Amino acid sequence: MTNEVWHLDGELAGRYADGRVTSVLATSVEQHLLRCETCRRLMQPSVRTDRLDHIWDEIVERVEAPGTSLLERLLHWCGVDEATARLVAVTPSLRGAWLTGTTVVLLLAFLAAQTAPQAMSAFLLLAPVLPAAGVALSFGPASDPAHEIVASTPHSAVHLLAVRTAVVVSSSFVPAALASPFLPGSAWAAMAWLAPALAMTVGTLALSTRLAPHVAASGLTILWASVVVQGFVRHHDPFFAATPSVQLASVAALVVSAAVLLVQRRDLAEVLRRVS
Amino acid sequence: MTPNTTIRAEGIVKTYGRQRALDGFELDATTGVTGLLGPNGAGKTTLLRILATVLAADEGSLRILDRDPLEPDDRRHIRRRLGYLPQDAGFHRGFTAFEAVDYVAVLKEHTEARARHDEVRRVLDLVGLSDVAGKKVRALSGGMRQRLGLAQALLGRPELLILDEPTVGLDPEQRMRFRDLVSEAGHGRTVILSTHQTEDVAAVCSQVVVVHHGRALFTGGVAELVELAAGRVWVDSDRDPRALAGWRLGAHRYHHIGDPPAGAELVEPGVEDAYLLLVGPHVAPSDANEERDAA
Amino acid sequence: MLDMDESSTDGELLAAVADGSAVALEVLYRRHASWLVVRLARRCADPAVVDEVIQDTFVSVWKSAGRYTGQGDVAAWVWAIAIHRLVDAFRRRPPAAYPLDEFAPQLTTLESAEDRVLLGIEHGDLAGALGRLSPELRTVVQATVLDGLTTREAARLLGLPAGTVKTRMMRARRALRKELA
Numbered sequence: 001m002t003n004e005v006w007h008l009d010g011e012l013a014g015r016y017a018d019g020r021v022t023s024v025l026a027t028s029v030e031q032h033l034l035r036c037e038t039c040r041r042l043m044q045p046s047v048r049t050d051r052l053d054h055i056w057d058e059i060v061e062r063v064e065a066p067g068t069s070l071l072e073r074l075l076h077w078c079g080v081d082e083a084t085a086r087l088v089a090v091t092p093s094l095r096g097a098w099l100t101g102t103t104v105v106l107l108l109a110f111l112a113a114q115t116a117p118q119a120m121s122a123f124l125l126l127a128p129v130l131p132a133a134g135v136a137l138s139f140g141p142a143s144d145p146a147h148e149i150v151a152s153t154p155h156s157a158v159h160l161l162a163v164r165t166a167v168v169v170s171s172s173f174v175p176a177a178l179a180s181p182f183l184p185g186s187a188w189a190a191m192a193w194l195a196p197a198l199a200m201t202v203g204t205l206a207l208s209t210r211l212a213p214h215v216a217a218s219g220l221t222i223l224w225a226s227v228v229v230q231g232f233v234r235h236h237d238p239f240f241a242a243t244p245s246v247q248l249a250s251v252a253a254l255v256v257s258a259a260v261l262l263v264q265r266r267d268l269a270e271v272l273r274r275v276s
Numbered sequence: 277m278t279p280n281t282t283i284r285a286e287g288i289v290k291t292y293g294r295q296r297a298l299d300g301f302e303l304d305a306t307t308g309v310t311g312l313l314g315p316n317g318a319g320k321t322t323l324l325r326i327l328a329t330v331l332a333a334d335e336g337s338l339r340i341l342d343r344d345p346l347e348p349d350d351r352r353h354i355r356r357r358l359g360y361l362p363q364d365a366g367f368h369r370g371f372t373a374f375e376a377v378d379y380v381a382v383l384k385e386h387t388e389a390r391a392r393h394d395e396v397r398r399v400l401d402l403v404g405l406s407d408v409a410g411k412k413v414r415a416l417s418g419g420m421r422q423r424l425g426l427a428q429a430l431l432g433r434p435e436l437l438i439l440d441e442p443t444v445g446l447d448p449e450q451r452m453r454f455r456d457l458v459s460e461a462g463h464g465r466t467v468i469l470s471t472h473q474t475e476d477v478a479a480v481c482s483q484v485v486v487v488h489h490g491r492a493l494f495t496g497g498v499a500e501l502v503e504l505a506a507g508r509v510w511v512d513s514d515r516d517p518r519a520l521a522g523w524r525l526g527a528h529r530y531h532h533i534g535d536p537p538a539g540a541e542l543v544e545p546g547v548e549d550a551y552l553l554l555v556g557p558h559v560a561p562s563d564a565n566e567e568r569d570a571a
Numbered sequence: 572m573l574d575m576d577e578s579s580t581d582g583e584l585l586a587a588v589a590d591g592s593a594v595a596l597e598v599l600y601r602r603h604a605s606w607l608v609v610r611l612a613r614r615c616a617d618p619a620v621v622d623e624v625i626q627d628t629f630v631s632v633w634k635s636a637g638r639y640t641g642q643g644d645v646a647a648w649v650w651a652i653a654i655h656r657l658v659d660a661f662r663r664r665p666p667a668a669y670p671l672d673e674f675a676p677q678l679t680t681l682e683s684a685e686d687r688v689l690l691g692i693e694h695g696d697l698a699g700a701l702g703r704l705s706p707e708l709r710t711v712v713q714a715t716v717l718d719g720l721t722t723r724e725a726a727r728l729l730g731l732p733a734g735t736v737k738t739r740m741m742r743a744r745r746a747l748r749k750e751l752a
Contacts, residue, residue, distance in 0.1 A: 017609045024702045026613060027713055033606055034647045043606035052604050055622050056597065059629045061393060063593065064374045064409045083387040086379065145366025146380065149428060151330040152362075153383035154355035160383075410633075411591040 008032065008039045017046035075167070087160060088167045102130050102172045110179045117184045120238040125228040127176040127193035129221050132200035134168040136208075136217030158265055161205075169201050192242030195250040196224060203253055206260040209268045281306050281339075282436055282466035283327060288336035290322050290490075297322040298333070299490035309462040311477040312470040313551060314487030320470035321363050323487070324440045327468060328360040341436060356385065359434035363441055365425030369414035373405055373424055376413055380428040399427040402457065418445040426454075430461070437461055439469040443476055455479045474547040484547075488555045498547060505545030505553050510536040521552055581645035589636035600629055603646065607653050614728065620660050627656040651719060658724045665730055700750035708743040711736055 008016070008029060015021050016029045033040050075085040109126050112119035144150060176193060183190035200220050207216035231240020240246065261268065281304060288301040297319045303310075312320045325331040326338070329345045341357055343350035367376035377396045386392035400406050403423040408416060416424065422445045429437060442458070443451050451473075459480045461467055470487075471477060477484050477498065484501050486494040494501060513528040520534030533549045536542060577598065579587075587595035604625060611621045631652045639648055701709055714725035715736075722740065726733040 019613060022702075023706070023709060023713065024698055027701065027717055028698060030610060031717065033610070034644055034650060037646075040603070040606045040646065043609050047605040047608045051608075051622070052601070055604065055625050056600055058622075058626045059596075059600065059633075060397070060593065061390070062626065062630050063596065063633045064372075064393070064397070081387070082389050083382045083392075086382045145368060146376070147366075148325075148330060148362035149360060149365060149380055149425075150383055152328045152355060152358060152360040153380065154352045154385055155383040407592050407594045409593055415591075 006032070007036065008042055010042060013039070013042035014046070017043055080163075084159075084163055087155075088163055102134070103175050105130065106172070106175050106179060110183070113183055118232075118238045120184060120189075121228055121232045121240070123179075123183065124193050124196075124239070124241040125225060127172070128197035128200045128224055130172040130176075131169045131197055132204045132217045132220055134172060135165055135201055135204050136213040138164050138168050161265075161268065165201070165205065173197065189239045189242040192239065192247065195247050195254065196241060199250045199254040199257065200224060202257040202261060205268060206257040206264070209260070209264040282341055283468070284337075284339045285323075285327075286337045288323070288326065288333045288338060290319075290326065290331070290334050296490050298326075301336070301487075301490060302492055303485060303495070305466055305468055305483065307462075307464060307466055308482035309458060309467040309469065309480050310483040310485060311481035312468065312485050312487050313472065313474065313477050313547075314470075315472065315555065318487040319490040320487050321440055322490075324360075324438050324468065324470055325362075327436075328358065328362070328438045329354055330360075330362075354436075356432075357435045359429035359431065359437045361425045361429040361437075361439045361442055365421070365428075367413045367421070367424065369412065371413050372410050373400065373413060373416065373420075374409040376424060377428045377431065381431050384431055386432065395431060399430045402430055403427045404453070419447060419450050422446055423450070423454075426457070433465075435465050437465060437467040439467065441471060442469055443471060443473055451476075474551055478547045486551060486554050493554050501550045502545050502547055503550075505533065505550040507542060508536065508553060509533050509545040509549045510540035510542050512540065520556075582639075582641060585632075585636050585639050585645055588633060589639075596629065596633055599632065599645075599649075603649055604629075606646075607649065610650070611653060611657060614654075615657060615660075620657075620664070624653060624656045624660050627659070628653040631656065654718045654720065654728075655724070658720065658727045661727050661730070665727075697747075697751070700747050703750065704743055704746055708739050708746065711739040712743045712747070715740060 012021070012029070016026060021029065033043075069089050072082075072085040072089045075088060076082060080088070105126055106123075109119065109123040113123045176197070180190040180193075200217075203220050204213065204217045207219070211219075227246060228241055231237050231243075231246075237243070283303060283305040285301060285303040288298050288303075289296065290298040299319075301319070301323055303323070312323065314320050322331065326333050326345075327340060329340070329351050332346060338345060340354050343354050345351050345354055368379075371379065374396060377400060378392065381392045381396055386395055397406070397409070400409050403426050405420060405423055405427060408420060413421065413424070422442070426439070426442060429439065439458070443454055446454055455476065458467060458469065462480070462482065469476075469481075481498060484494070484496065484498055485492050486501070494504070510532050511525065512530050512532060515522055515524075515530050516532050516537070518534065518537065519532035522530050522532040525531050531543075532540075533545075533552055579595070579598065581599065581602070584595045584599045588599065607625060607628065608621055611624055612618070615621050615624070628649065632649060635652075639645070701712065704712065710729060711725060714720050714728050715722065718725075718728075720728060722736050723733050725731075726736045729736065731739075
């Protein structure tokens with residue numbers, strides 16, 4: 001015996017579609033519909049085409065334009081408009097790997113510092129380096145395979161630069177800031193990474209008006225690493241970065257870099273968005 | 277300057293180190309398709325990058341859409357009305373085809389999400405990529421990526437379309453479709469494309485510019501270009517060593533260009549012949565005629 | 572990529588959807604949306620919610636087409652997604668009232684012959700037994716047994732506490748066992 005000996009006729013199909021059958025009969029119809037394509041087709045006249053078209057438009061919109069990553073929603077929530085959130089979210093250094101990497105590295109340094117205060121050097125070394133590296137990775141041809149196309153678009157390069165930098169920087173500043181109150185040493189020492197981090201980031205941007213961003217970031221990283229390592233090796237001080245001299249030097253570097261950046265901002269944006 | 281001149285370039289010079297990529301280039305382009313034909317390294321890409329406002333010329337005067345690309349405000353105006361397919365158009369490989377075009381659409385100031393998405397769908401449909409809109413760029417074939425590049429260039433119906441080697445990587449059928457697309461795009465707007473396919477030029481261009489050593493050797497219509505080779509193309513059953521260039525057509529049929537001997541069997545010239553006569557036989561523009569060899 | 576059109580089977584379409592084909596998704600949508608709308612309308616009186624559930628369903632189909640194993644009808648697979656999306660919709664916005672309750676009970680006797688033919692083929696005299704259940708027990712059986720929902724999901728669909736669904740299900744099971752024994 002086959003399941004298909006019995007089929008709906010047009011009259012029953014219409015009554016079912018209009019809700020004019022008992023629930024027992026409806027159950028029978030529904031069980032049959034799951035198996036019978038011919039009878040399913042009988043339902044087509046019951047739903048208006050424009051309604052189906054409208055639903056389909058919405059489906060296409062959602063299927064092809066998923067575009068609401070967690071980051072985008074977060075940015076949107078912070079008041080960033082949809083289009084800008086889109087641009088920020090596609091910054092390579094903000095896509096998954098970088099965020100995870102930053103958080104994991106900081107977490108490891110944080111845990112190490114919890115167990116051994118000497119490891120504070122590692123935390124104070126890394127916390128300023130990561131945002132600068134993130135900025136370097138976010139710009140220039142290597143970061144965006146579509147750079148040549150991007151360069152020909154009217155979008156304000158300064159705007160793009162500013163927004164991306166802000167988000168990249170906060171992506172490593174926020175976890176570092178969250179970790180700080182729980183670090184060994186005084187509250188001041190735990191926040192010692194902040195001034196060098198700002199100086200490194202703004203410095204990377206300022207140097208990028210003359211050098212490739214990754215060269216700028218690498219140079220500053222080596223400089224900062226030598227300061228921290230030297231402090232640890234020569235003075236046996238894991239908090240060397242927190243000493244007034246280092247902090248003052250950082251603030252001075254920050255001020256100089258910011259001034260350079262302010263003067264050169266248009267050039268920088270144009271430099272960063274193009275290859276040659 | 278006539279009102280419908282889209283591009284007027286005079287004496288454009290661009291130098292990289294000691295090498296002069298462009299050496300006093302002249303170009304006038306209006307509505308229709310202008311094809312830049314020339315060997316690799318002739319300066320086509322440098323010129324197109326300057327026209328697309330991503331590169332500044334060292335010398336010369338340039339007006340694009342009646343504006344000056346060196347002025348920031350003017351440049352933004354030009355960019356709003358420009359579509360550009362660069363030579364190696366890249367996209368984030370992790371994007372879907374849709375996202376890749378959507379990204380460019382945002383940069384082209386399509387801020388309203390829904391209208392932007394409709395526009396992205398429109399251009400994807402134009403290049404026949406609707407069905408792979410949800411696929412990652414890394415999963416697309418070379419030809420599909422090339423069409424994706426074209427799709428982003430068509431965003432917002434630009435008045436000026438700059439296409440650098442648009443037919444590279446396309447198979448013959450796609451190339452036919454592509455030519456249709458470009459001819460259509462040439463109605464009512466200005467298209468500048470570079471190619472080393474003489475067939476592309478013959479098929480779609482209303483104006484041809486033969487580029488060699490950073491200069492425009494010839495500027496004019498396709499028919500005028502072909503006319504240059506009139507009476508200088510002949511066929512023979514043997515290879516003729518006096519010809520400037522010659523290649524085998526089939527058994528005992530050789531195509532020659534140059535100064536024909538008396539009584540030679542002259543044939544109708546093509547774009548290829550005229551091009552070779554202009555730039556010399558050692559810089560073959562086309563990879564379609566591999567059997568050609570210099571005489 | 573293969574060209575997907577009206578002549579492709581549901582299974583082929585679903586494979587193409589898994590491969591990222593929006594065209595295949597549209598063919599599948601045009602083929603199945605109507606009956607899904609009708610069937611959902613019997614469980615949800617608000618057409619706006621039904622439309623939203625259809626959207627959610629096909630977005631899910633798009634995302635999870637690769638998980639279809641090829642076992643069983645595609646229609647049944649899509650329906651399972653749809654009914655769960657309906658439950659989800661009700662979680663966001665609880666229904667005012669469940670519209671399933673009896674339509675024109677006096678027709679039951681007229682239609683019972685058809686019911687028996689249909690359900691009898693697959694489920695013995697299930698139709699007769701179902702028909703004799705009280706409407707509130709029948710609704711619970713339909714949601715759990717026929718729509719394949721868990722107790723918790725059925726509770727959301729019907730707008731009842733989960734405990735009530737559980738006890739009604741026990742009562743219904745007892746009644747059916749007696750009937751079909």
